[in-house]
Amino acid sequence: MAIVANETTAAQIVQANLPPGAELMTVGRTQPRPAVYAADLDRDGAMELAAVYKLNGEMYVTILKKGWNAWMPAATAKGQGYAVTDLTAAPIVYPGLNNLIVGWQVGAIWSKLSVYEWTRDGLKDIAPSDLYYSFMEVEHMPGGAKRGTSEIALWIHDTGEAYKVEVIRWQNGGFVPAPDVYPYYFQKVARYYERMTRQHPDYPFYWYYLADAQFKAGQKKGALWSVKKALSFDQPYPSREALLELQRQIETMHRSIALFPASLRTTDGVKWGFIDSSGKMAIPARFDYAFDFQNNGLAVVQIGGHSGLIDTNGHFAVQPVYASISPFSEGRAVVIDRQGFKLMDEAGRIVTGKAYSYIAPLSDGRAMFYVMGSDNVSHYGYLDADGHEVIPARFLEAGDFSNGKAVVKIKDNEYALIDRNGRRLATYPFAFVGGLGDGLLPFQQVANGKYGYIDEKGAVVIQPAYSGAQPFQEGRAVVNTAEDYNFIYGLIDKQGRFIVKPEYNDIRMLGEQRIALGKAIDPKQPFIGSVFAIADTNGHLLTAHRYYDVSDFHNGLASVHDRQHTFFIDRSGKAAPGYPTLQGTGSLKLVDKSVIQANIDQRLSYLTPDGKLIWMQNTVIPLRPPYRVEEHKYNPNKDYLVYYPQVAGMQDTKAQAKVNEQLKELSGVKPVPAKTQLEYSYTGDFEVAFFQKDLLVLQLTGYNFPFGAAHGMPSKKYVHINLTNGHMYQLKDLFKPGSDYVKVLSDIIGRQIKEDPQYDYVFPDTYKGITPNQPFFVTEHALHIYFEPYEIAPYAAGFPTFTIPFQEIMNIIATDGEFWRSFH
Secondary structure, three states, X not given: OOOOOOHHHHHHHHHHHOOOOOEEOEEOOOOOEEOEEEEOOOOOOOOEEEEXXXXXXXXXXXXXXXXXXXXXXXXXXXXXXXXXXXXEEEEEXXXXXXXXXXXXXXXXXXXXXXXXXXXXXXXXXXXXXXXXXXEEEEEOOOOOOOOOOOEEXXXXXXXXXXXXXXXXXXXXXXXXXXXXXXXXXXXXXXXXXXXXXXXXXXXXXXXXXXXXXXHHOOOHHHHHHHHHHHHOOOOOXXXXXXXXXXXXXXXXXXXXXXXXXXXXXXXXXXXXXXXXXOOOEEEEEEEOEEXXXXXXXXXXXXXXXXXXXXXXXXXXXXXXXXXXXXXXXOOEEEEEEOOEEEEEXXXXXXXXXXOEOEEXXXXXXXXXXXXXXXXXXXXXXXXXXXXXXXXXXXXXXXXXXXXXXXXXXXXXXXXXXXXXXXXXXXXXXXXXXXXXXXXXXXEEOOOOOOEEEEEOOOOEEEEXXXXXXXXXXXXXXXXXXXXXXXXXXXXXXXOOOEEEEEEEOEEEEEEOOEEEEEEEOOOOOHHXXXXXXXXXXXXXXXXXXXXXXXXXXXXXXXXXXXXXXXXXXXXXXXXXXXXXXXXXXXXXXXXXXXXXXXXXXXXXXXXXXXXXXXXXXXXXXXXXXXXXXXXXXXXXXOOEEEEEXXXXXXXXXXXHHHHHHHHHHHHOOOOOOOOOOOOEEEEEEEEEEEEEOOEEEEEEEEEEEEOOOOOOEEEEEEEEEEOOXXXXXXXXXXXXXXXXXXXXXXXXXXXXXXXXXXXXXXXXXXXXXXXXXXXXXXOOOEEXXXXXXXXXXXXXXOOOEEEEEHHHOOOOEOOOOHXXXXXX
């Protein structure tokens, strides 16, 4: 729901509510705009305004909330650094509940990440105090382990032409790596170094990185050839020892592992296992989540909120005792336990002598880490593969190594390029220096100034002239020329000449000499998104503007959808022959020569290249004969998608029909215009939450997202159905007639809020007890009472839930009542 006409109006509202002498900041390195963001942050159905300002040299983030007639400050927190690079909101902790996300600029190419929960005590930063990055993307990534929440991709700048990307998500009370998205990036690195070795066949470090990338991508034959080529040079890079170790890992890597994670709907929720290329469940579905097998024959799985490693037989190689295990990189995985971040080898041994606040994946034989100094400032250094601190923690910021180089921040307005031993190769006396690409780095001479490009030595190659500038790749860079905080993107070459005129809402570099040029779907509302045309890197259009999403190219293929169908295109921009076209929107990925992974309309499936179905998640959940739950799909509009349950097998067919009509209505199945552009998107889904004897408990979830908003509004309902007669139970049906169950339950919950620290997020003085028809659900041994977002706690808390064991309230439960007897 729009609350301001445009960014200028929003900025004016914020300016009018800033403290005297405060300066409203701008946000974004490549496209500066007023640091104002509109989002519903307290789930009241109305947008708040989040803004960043500077006062007396200190940075602050504030939230403005509209009262009856005026905007007023509602919460404020002190930030860090001297500028802000990112300001957005997304559901990070709980599905559907937006968190405010801020990137505090603390160095030319480094920002401190803050993720705020709006609690009764104000804004609480839940991000680690030493979590820094260079660039960031926040989105709900396909195949993610947590539905309804977003992952955060932290891009760490590296010297040369490589970027290391660490993707994290909130899990079990902290941020942990999300390795399910890493394979995509490894493939991109391999493609890049293939191009680099063609352009520079005599540079040994490109051959090393090509071998390393091919190894991670599972291309054993190519990796062996590349590492032998790297070893043939007189001065091999990074060292002969490192290359020999890489060669050993390549030679011992498993062949392409034709096992793929797959999920099953069960009466215990969704469980994950692994199928083979024929669709047979080769490893039974017994995990809470399962990630792809890696080249070393190990896969990360989760059970009970903990991560472990299994082999291709499904046996645990590392027991599930870690909060997180990231994908292996150069033979090492970053793991997190209660002590912090550590490095683990492929045998499961911890090689670091202590835990760290953060460790990045090993890259070029070095893993960036940071620790908090006595000055309460993060200090960065580097570990080697054996866990030794080979470069002490002495930098304010540090990027991953690539091609034997890394960019670090020495102090404000001073960055440096260092080698793997920490020796300084170049110094950059600028306010900002961006990622290295094709030998050039975007930079700002002064804070909030125009962007240009320098070379590795620091010489200005392209004078500052852009309001935003991205790193070069394939000899091209995307720049923004808008002066009014809008998006007017163009594409330049290394001499600063425009290859594509600046007139687009979005430009994406797709790799393999291809780009996507995006025009705004609605020029008046560019935030809705873009429709893309495919062009080559010389600016020649290959297609019309017809695609609404485009993936990067890999081995000549990219996934696209046109709002009706999802399919592969080749480098001509047209549908790739020999591959299927699937109804619905989503993405395709060739995970094996004979297997395509499809994520279409929020459902995972696997197909052969000619379109034959190998496997898809079951749409029927067996209960007890003759009962079952069937999945049905309702998709009347491109922005409205609901999966809803229907009960089958009831002897009383009239009762069954009534139950199913109620389930449709409760799930959000209603008339929706087919061809009208909605002002929002809506998705709905369900799970079997509990089944025992004759009682079926269904969880119905939904997510309503107004376009242009920072986040949407989640919904959750539990339906308790007696399968013998179709009765749907309310809370009162569990208790004896005349019992004051409302007071009894209210008092128990009140004590939990007061005494249990896990509920310290509840707003003070907001809990007044429950209502007679309070939302609830039952399990085998307990009653669970929950509240809607914002009802008694901030949006980030989601649905505050309180568990009351039946044994505590047996004196008021109607044990002879129909509800109780339905599951006892």
